[in-house]
Amino acid sequence: MASLCFFGVNAQAPRGGWRARFMHAVAMALVGLPAAAHATDADPVLERCLVSLMEEAKVPAREAGVLEELLAREGDVVKRGDIIAKIDDNQPQMEQRKAKAEHDQAVAKAESDVDVRYAVAAEKVAQIEFEKAAESDRKVPGSVTRVELNRLQLNEQKSELQIEQAELEKKVSTLAAISKAVEVDAAENAIERRLITSPLDGVVVQVFPHQGEWMQPGDPLARVVRKDKLRVEAYVDSTRWNPEQVSDRPVTAEVVLADNRRERFKGRIVFTSPIVESGGDYRVWAEVENRQIEGTQQWLLRAGQTATLTIHSKEPPLPAVRK
Numbered sequence: 001m002a003s004l005c006f007f008g009v010n011a012q013a014p015r016g017g018w019r020a021r022f023m024h025a026v027a028m029a030l031v032g033l034p035a036a037a038h039a040t041d042a043d044p045v046l047e048r049c050l051v052s053l054m055e056e057a058k059v060p061a062r063e064a065g066v067l068e069e070l071l072a073r074e075g076d077v078v079k080r081g082d083i084i085a086k087i088d089d090n091q092p093q094m095e096q097r098k099a100k101a102e103h104d105q106a107v108a109k110a111e112s113d114v115d116v117r118y119a120v121a122a123e124k125v126a127q128i129e130f131e132k133a134a135e136s137d138r139k140v141p142g143s144v145t146r147v148e149l150n151r152l153q154l155n156e157q158k159s160e161l162q163i164e165q166a167e168l169e170k171k172v173s174t175l176a177a178i179s180k181a182v183e184v185d186a187a188e189n190a191i192e193r194r195l196i197t198s199p200l201d202g203v204v205v206q207v208f209p210h211q212g213e214w215m216q217p218g219d220p221l222a223r224v225v226r227k228d229k230l231r232v233e234a235y236v237d238s239t240r241w242n243p244e245q246v247s248d249r250p251v252t253a254e255v256v257l258a259d260n261r262r263e264r265f266k267g268r269i270v271f272t273s274p275i276v277e278s279g280g281d282y283r284v285w286a287e288v289e290n291r292q293i294e295g296t297q298q299w300l301l302r303a304g305q306t307a308t309l310t311i312h313s314k315e316p317p318l319p320a321v322r323k
Contacts, residue, residue, distance in 0.1 A: 044241050044311040049234040051255070051305040054287060055200055055226035061215040062193045063087055070211045072222050077297055078198040085221050087194040096187035103180035110173035115166040123159030130156045202226040227299045228290050232267070234309050235281035241313065243282065247272040248317035251286045253307040255300075263300050265289060268318050269311060284311075 061067075065087040072084040130152040137144040198204075206223040209215065232253045236246055246269055253265045267288030276282045286309060290301045301307075 043313050044236055044246060044309075046234040046236065046309045046311070049232050049253070049307045049309045051253075051301060051303055051307055052231045052233060053225050053303045054229050054231045055202070057199050057224050058220040059084060059196060059199065059222045059224060060217070061085075061087060061196065061219045061221055062217055063190070064216050065089070065194060065214070067209055067211055067213050067215050067221075070207065070209070070221075072198075072204045072207060074204055074207060076204045078202060078204060078224060080198055080201050082198045083195055084198055084204070084224075085196040087196070087215055089191050089194040092187055092190035092194065096184065096191060099180065099183040099187045103177065103184050106173060106177035106180045110170065110177045112173075113170065116163065116170060119159065119162040119166040123156065123163055126152070126156040126159040196221055198224050200224060200226055201228065225303070229287055230290055230301050230303060231285050232288055232307050232309050233283065233285045235277075235279075236284055236311075238276045238280050238282050241311075243272045243274075245313045246284055246311050248320070250312045250315055250318060251288070252310045252312070253286065253288045253301075254310070255305050255307045257300070265291070265301055286311075 067085060068088045069086040070084075071086070072078065078084065130149070133144045133149055133152050137149060202224045204222050205225050208220045208222065215221070232251070249269050251267050251269060253267060254262055255265075256262055265288040267286045269284055270287045271283075271285045273283040288301070290299050292299055
């Protein structure tokens with residue numbers, strides 16, 4: 001066994017068995033030298049981390065009806081808002097046309113001021129009749145009876161009230177037109193709800209029904225998964241790395257493909273669990289950017305693979321991203 005020198009004398013590394021290594025560690029402790037680098041001096045390198053989906057959706061039917069068109073197949077790449085399927089919409093189409101016609105009728109009535117103009121003209125005539133009768137009675141007292149004067153005055157007041165009534169009916173017609181517009185929107189929404197669209201950018205991995213089948217609200221039509229970003233889940237030893245050393249840090253995920261080619265993907269830690277589990281580890285997961293094989297629509301990183309995750313704990317935390 002190589003000799004060990006204490007108290008400031010250089011100690012040589014042991015070459016023997018476990019006793020030599022033990023004695024070397026004791027010597028290093030006595031002279032104030034570290035026996036080994038502390039584990040936290042190195043970045044966490046986590047093995048056999050699970051790659052999983054970040055986002056997926058089972059796209060449901062929203063209305064009952066016959067599945068008229070099924071536009072998506074397994075493997076199709078879809079964008080958010082792309083139509084996947086269409087449910088028969090003959091009934092809401094007819095309701096939409098009826099609501100549109102009633103709305104146009106209500107708008108035409110609301111925009112017309114014929115009743116108001118007529119009431120104004122009638123009030124002017126009634127006013128002139130009353131004024132002439134009153135003037136004749138002043139010139140020749142008794143030429144117009146008091147009953148006739150009262151009737152003409154009442155007729156003038158009635159005409160004034162008819163103006164108010166016509167203006168009120170115009171306002172009611174305007175409100176009716178607004179109500180009919182809501183019915184048109186409801187009918188159009190009923191049509192739209194029968195167009196089943198993708199809620200996210202991704203790939204169709206499963207189609208459940210067949211064209212011509214009857215669908216109920218909530219029945220799944222297709223399963224769409226997001227592939228451009230994936231999640232890598234791992235467990236960190238709480239005795240070696242504190243949460244603040246890994247939270248929001250950049251990461252590199254490495255996977256081994258079928259041809260033994262190694263591919264690396266950049267990302268960041270987006271979740272650090274506040275719970276230390278029974279084994280002394282706490283869970284983290286990273287969001288990593290996937291990429292496609294050049295010239296194809298196939299993605300390199302796939303859910304279900306295992307990856308080696310390196311957390312770059314020496315780098316500063318990345319700023320939070322609002323989605």
